[in-house]
Amino acid sequence: xxxxxxxxxxxxxxxxxxxxxxxxxxxxxxxxxxxxxxxxxxxxxxxxxxxxxxxxxxxxxxxxxxxxxxxxxxxxxxxxxxxxxxxxxxxxxxxxxxxxxxxxxxxxxxxxxxxxxxxxxxxxxxxxxxxxxxxxxxxxxxxxxxxxxxxxxxxxxxxxxxxxxxxxxxxxxxxxxxxxxxxxxxxxxxxxxxxxxxxxxxxxxxxxxxxxxxxxxxxxxxxxxxxxxxxxxxxxxxxxxxxxxxxxxxxxxxxxxxxxxxxxxxxxxxxxxxxxxxxxxxxxxxxxxxxxxxxxxxxxxxxxxxxxxxxxxxxxxxxxxxxxxxxxxxxxxxxxxxxxxxxxxxxxxxxxxxxxxxxxxxxxxxxxxxxxxxxxxxxxxxxxxxxxxxxxxxxxxxxxxxxxxxxxxxxxxxxxxxxxxxxxxxxxxxxxxxxxxxxxxxxxxxxxxxxxxxxxxxxxxxxxxxxxxxxxxxxxxxxxxxxxxxxxxxxxxxxxxxxxxxxxxxxxxxxxxxxxxxxxxxxxxxxxxxxxxxxxxxxxxxxxxxxxxxxxxxxxxxxxxxxxxxxxxxxxxxxxxxxxxxxxxxxxxxxxxxxxxxxxxxxxxxxxxxxxxxxxxxxxxxxxxxxxxxxxxxxxxxxxxxxxxxxxxxxxxxxxxxxxxxxxxxxxxxxxxxxxxxxxxxxxxxxxxxxxxxxxxxxxxxxxxxxxxxxxxxxxxxxxxxxxxxxxxxxxxxxxxxxxxxxxxxxxxxxxxxxxxxxxxxxxxxxxxxxxxxxxxx
Numbered sequence: 128x129x130x131x132x133x134x135x136x137x138x139x140x141x142x143x144x145x146x147x148x149x150x151x152x153x154x155x156x157x158x159x160x161x162x163x164x165x166x167x168x169x170x171x172x173x174x175x176x177x178x179x180x181x182x183x184x185x186x187x188x189x190x191x192x193x194x195x196x197x198x199x200x201x202x203x204x205x206x207x208x209x210x211x212x213x214x215x216x217x218x219x220x221x222x223x224x225x226x227x228x229x230x231x232x233x234x235x236x237x238x239x240x241x242x243x244x245x246x247x248x249x250x251x252x253x254x255x256x257x258x259x260x261x262x263x264x265x266x267x268x269x270x271x272x273x274x275x276x277x278x279x280x281x282x283x284x285x286x287x288x289x290x291x292x293x294x295x296x297x298x299x300x301x302x303x304x305x306x307x308x309x310x311x312x313x314x315x316x317x318x319x320x321x322x323x324x325x326x327x328x329x330x331x332x333x334x335x336x337x338x339x340x341x342x343x344x345x346x347x348x349x350x351x352x353x354x355x356x357x358x359x360x361x362x363x364x365x366x367x368x369x370x371x372x373x374x375x376x377x378x379x380x381x382x383x384x385x386x387x388x389x390x391x392x393x394x395x396x397x398x399x400x401x402x403x404x405x406x407x408x409x410x411x412x413x414x415x416x417x418x419x420x421x422x423x424x425x426x427x428x429x430x431x432x433x434x435x436x437x438x439x440x441x442x443x444x445x446x447x448x449x450x451x452x453x454x455x456x457x458x459x460x461x462x463x464x465x466x467x468x469x470x471x472x473x474x475x476x477x478x479x480x481x482x483x484x485x486x487x488x489x490x491x492x493x494x495x496x497x498x499x500x501x502x503x504x505x506x507x508x509x510x511x512x513x514x515x516x517x518x519x520x521x522x523x524x525x526x527x528x529x530x531x532x533x534x535x536x537x538x539x540x541x542x543x544x545x546x547x548x549x550x551x552x553x554x555x556x557x558x559x560x561x562x563x564x565x566x567x568x569x570x571x572x573x574x575x576x577x578x579x580x581x582x583x584x585x586x587x588x589x590x591x592x593x594x595x596x597x598x599x600x601x602x603x604x605x606x607x608x609x610x611x612x613x614x615x616x617x618x619x620x621x622x623x624x625x626x627x628x629x630x631x632x633x634x635x636x637x638x639x640x641x642x643x644x645x646x647x648x649x650x651x652x653x654x655x656x657x658x659x660x661x662x663x664x665x666x667x668x669x670x671x672x673x674x675x676x677x678x679x680x681x682x683x684x685x686x687x688x689x690x691x692x693x694x695x696x697x698x699x700x701x702x703x704x705x706x707x708x709x710x711x712x713x714x715x716x717x718x719x720x721x722x723x724x725x726x727x728x729x730x731x732x733x734x735x736x737x738x739x740x741x742x743x744x745x746x747x748x749x750x751x752x753x754x755x756x757x758x759x760x761x762x763x764x765x766x767x768x769x770x771x772x773x774x775x776x777x778x779x780x781x782x783x784x785x786x787x788x789x790x791x792x793x794x795x796x797x798x799x800x801x802x803x804x805x806x807x808x809x810x811x812x813x814x815x816x817x818x819x820x821x822x823x824x825x826x827x828x829x830x831x832x833x834x835x836x837x838x839x840x841x842x843x844x845x846x847x848x849x850x851x852x853x854x855x856x857x858x859x860x861x862x863x864x865x866x867x868x869x870x871x872x873x874x875x876x877x878x879x880x881x882x883x884x885x886x887x888x889x890x891x892x893x894x895x896x897x898x899x900x901x902x903x904x905x
Contacts, residue, residue, distance in 0.1 A: 134321045141314035147307040155300045171286060173212055174279050180206040181272040188261050188268075196249070196256055203246045210239050231278045238271045352878055425554045429580040430469035432461060432504075436496060439476060443484075443492075451484060454493040461498055465577040471551050472506075472575070475559075478544045479508040479571050487512035490568070499574065507572035515563040523561070596717060597724055599644035601625040604634040604660065605686065606652040607847060609814050610709075610854050614647060614686070616805045617713050621720065631655025631663075638664060643681065645723050647707075650687035650698065651846055657685060658701040665702035682723035686711070687850075709853040713805055793889075793896040798856030802902070815903045818855055819894050822848075826887055829867070833879050841879070842871035848886075855902075857893050860886070 184202045191199060213232065245264060248254040387395065440455040476494065483492040490511030497505045515523065523545050545559075552559040556576045563569035601618055603625050605611045611627045618625045626641075628634050630652045638646075648657040661683050671678045685698040685706040695706050707719055789796045802811055825848055832841035845868035852861040863886045870879050897903050 134318065134325065137314050137318035137321060141311055141318055144307050144311035144314055148304055148311060151300055151304045151307060155297065155304070170282055171279075173209070174275065174282055177206075177209045177213060178272065178275040178279060180209050181268055181275055185265055185268045185272070188265055192261070193256055193258075200246060200250055203242070207239065207243060210235070231274055231281065235271060235274045235278070238267060238274065242267055242271070352881070425468045425471060425551075427466055427468055429464050429466050431463060432465050432577070433457070433463060435469055435473060436494075439473060439480075440494070443480060450489040451487050452491040453480075453484075454491055456493060456495045458497045461496060461504070462577075462579040464580040465504070466580050467575065467577045468555060471555060475548045475551050475573075476506060476508070478548050482544060483508055483510035483512065483569070483571075486510065487568075502576055502578050503574045504577050505572060505574050507570060509568065509570050511568040514565040514567050515561065515569055516565055596621055596623075596720060598622050598624065599720060599724070600642070601720075602634060602637055602643040602646045603627045604629075604631065604646060604652070604657065605649045606630055607649075607851055607854075609818060609851050610649075612810070612814060613802070613805070613854050614716075616810065617716050620713060620805050621717055623720065631657065631660030634660050635663060638681070639667075645720065646681060646683045647686050648683050648703065649850075650685055650694065651843075657687070657703075658697060661698075661702045684719055684723070709850055713801055789900045790896040793857065793859045793893050794900060795856040795858040798853075798858075799900055799902065802856065812903055815855065815897050818851060819890075819897070819903070822890050822894075826883070826890065829883055829886075833876075833883065836876070838871045838874055838876075842868045845871060852893075855897075857897075860889050860893050863889055 180202075184199075184206050187199055187202055214236070242264070245254070245260070245267075249256050249260070254260060436455065436457055440453070443453045480492060480494065487510045491509075492511075493509040495505075495507040495509065497507075499505055525546060549559045552573045552575070557573040559571065559573045561569060561571050601623055603611055603614050603618070605614065605627070606629050608629075611629075615625055615627060626637060626643075628637055632655050634646070634648070635655075637643075648661060650657045664681065664683070668678050668680065682705075683703045685703045687694065687698070687706065687709060698706050704723065705719060707715060789799055806814070825844055829841050829844050832838070832844065845864045849861050849864035849868060852858075852864060863882065867879065867882050867886060870882060894903075
């Protein structure tokens, strides 16, 4: 207690004295302000002006004589107006407080009234303005001036007395301020002394706290590593479970079509329903781990809203649900084409509808879609189910939360569906809300910004009428042989010719010898990367222009897996014209080629070639990409396949037989379909086999680089794995390799070993997924 008082008493005293200083300062300020605005100064100035006017009028009458009478009358009017000011306002109020001043004012008033009558008579012509009258006026003005001076003296004495009183008050206030400041300094000194003593006493405790903080920081870092490992483990386990689960579902479907007894059919249906429920739970867990890891992606693109809703409604209307009717009400004025993520929107609606059917035993489930008129659409799901209590309506959006354990056991599920829906809706720019009454049903709704896209139908209808893409000769600069072969196959399917090189030096050599219409440039390569290669070629073009040659700018498009804004900006700053992110589709490549078509950008026949040569290799003979480098192959990647690139047949077989299923948790379905369209089965199988054969070798190289602490080499190998995986649609491996590359660049030694083990486990799982998708022939 005494210890606390040693600090509190000086602190309170210091505060009190500081407040006293502030209050006294305020009083001083108010007193100075009052002195500055005091009536005495106004009265002094008014008296001075009046006295000056009396003197000026006397001199004017004496000097002017009987001439300039009008000016004399005007001067009197001015004098009389200033006298009226003495009788009114602040001056009158001030003089009324003193008897002597009032008597002098009254006597002046009588004199001014006599002067006024005389000047009026002169102005009316009743009295002659002769020398006698002027002497009379001068005498009376002199009397008035004498009274004015007496009044000024009287006022000066009063003003001096008031100023003296004010200065006395200010002096006392200044003394009070000085005393308060002195006491504040004393109290502050005592307080500082107590604080210094307190700091010395706590020094040891502070050291202990720092030690404990360091221990907590290390524990927090370990917790973060464990949390990331948990998320990765959940994702890996979801992948591993989905693979055999797909087999279980497939076999259940096949058995269901076999002739079975009624009991056997019921057992198969139970097996199929249980497996489907397990797959739904695994999908929810996987989606949640993606959201938790920050990998949730929303891809906006135009889609046909009415068609999507019709397909969704058809799927629920055809399912047999006894006692529950499905209804859909869509506003008639809904836009046809909108811009948004159709896949995520469908996922949210299906999850909400599945929940509605799950908890509704009779009645109806309804999906309502309306247009708010401000570019936002409202999606609402009604049901007549069991409802949700008020206290549970916010908790249901939490992960693994369910309102009724008995219902959750009966309907299965992990309690992640609504949490995922809420996150997805938020990522798309909306908010998922709920209204519900127990035993009356529930209503879930959200608003989404889905801008109307105009002219999509016309553009889609005219796509088939577009002119064929003009053949161009393309230089492909890519250090990875698999990626080179993929790009070559795409270009062949698009009717282009190309040459392939493996690094920047070979690209500069090829550009110096032959003419190309366009360059597809990888960003990261050995020997010389794409940025430096582009800079050197732009410098070469500029040097030729300075020599007076007409040089057409060669379009250079970056092809890279680094799609962050800073990487895009670096490509443009280096002189590249555009950027395509890996993996890219044939449609995206075609759009890029069309943007830089020779129809718009080709030089005239008189233009000189940048290389200055005869360009014997100009690819105008219609040949396809032959997979051969335009410079010696000795520096190419060791993955060079040799032979020609085998493109897919031009005529696609009828889609009568089902394609193998694609595990989209490990593989990107759109990329796989693109590969199937571009590559022949044999060529694609060869590329996938080469990729899988090289994967253990690359993994071992990364482990060796980690063991010696060579993070730069580790990051480069991970970057190569990321690029090749993206090209083949191995999205899980691509994401994990990107994580390893990022940690290697950041020097996170402690976590890299764990991430490499995750990458190692993903390899076999991805290989199995590629085999299941039919990309690897045996």
